[in-house]
């Protein structure tokens with residue numbers, strides 16, 4: 146196709162600040178390829194909820210379904226903001242999008258670029274991807290509370306794991322590993338305690354591995370995985386894991402590779418039955434919002450993942466190269482969000 150019908154959801158806090166830079170870079174990258182970029186911007190998020198009481202209306206979801214892809218900033222109020230129930234936007238808008246649009250592959254790459262500061266003394270080469278399950282696990286909202294507010298309260302959160310859901314994400318991880326140099330998959334779970342889900346994941350990995358004789362695989366309990374991510378991150382190539390473990394591990398992965406401001410992600414529907422959505426791993430960062438100091442690099446790299454998904458690999462590589470060139474020049478001097486976006490756009 147020579148045009149992209151893009152949905153843009155800037156969201157709250159630093160979301161609009163970083164998305165403005167990502168759109169700037171995206172526009173320039175696709176113009177160079179002669180591709181037309183049509184944009185529809187959507188007002189959604191905590192601020193929108195405060196103004197209208199809407200989370201994600203059905204008509205808006207239906208409209209989003211007609212787009213080729215979604216570029217998403219971040220949503221959510223400051224923790225402690227009493228004007229809005231905690232997590233309502235995260236669950237009823239962001240997770241609703243991931244679930245409704247069947248974003249079963251939450252792809253989160255981690256790479257340490259050149260000299261950018263890793264807090265690790267000996268980081269070595271860090272280049273792995275986390276394939277985080279995106280539609281199941283403890284995120285399904287399958288729980289409840291009995292006798293709430295009493296001394297006899299009982300609260301449950303049930304993790305949902307289906308054979309179908311686990312198999313499709315595990316197969317995706319093996320496919321991605323097969324296309325990489327080291328061809329190695331690490332399953333991260335906690336099957337010593339989470340017996341039923343853990344064994345479903347383990348059996349599924351063993352079964353799918355038979356289809357990929359060229360790919361090696363191993364297993365780590367999630368607690369041990371956090372040790373190795375800090376002491377020996379170069380051991381990882383492709384990590385496949387459930388929704389919650391993947392959430393936690395990818396903030397850690399961001400921290401060891403130069404910070405949360407660099408970490409990109411895709412919520413991908415590999416069957417292409419609905420548009421995929423690309424967003425930085427970070428949130429709305431209320432502590433720095435409105436100050437023009439958020440790093441837009443994660444949002445810009447998410448736009449590159451978006452282009453990859455739509456088949457514009459060359460434009461995606463150009464954005465990545467411009468990011469690497471910019472990141473390698475960083476010396477700790479503070480730059481504004483716009484200055485970083487301008488520098489990356491200029492480097493295309």
Ligand code: NAD
Pocket residue numbers: 159163218219220221222223224232235239405406424425426427428429430431432433438439440441443
């Ligand atoms: P956060 O990721 O917003 O912020 C954590 C820390 O990282 C903060 O100190 C912040 O200033 C810093 N940070 C984040 N992005 C940065 C950037 N681009 N450049 C520089 N520094 C950056 O996480 P939080 O504080 O736990 O959550 C804030 C709100 O965002 C909450 O409402 C939460 O639910 C929501 N949230 C949304 C998403 C999303 O929309 N995908 C993701 C995570 C959190």
Ligand code: IPM
Pocket residue numbers: 221235236239240392426428
């Ligand atoms: C992320 C966020 C979300 C998640 C929240 C805001 C629902 O932390 O994208 O990593 O847990 O998936």
Ligand code: MN
Pocket residue numbers: 392393396426
């Ligand atoms: Mn997270």
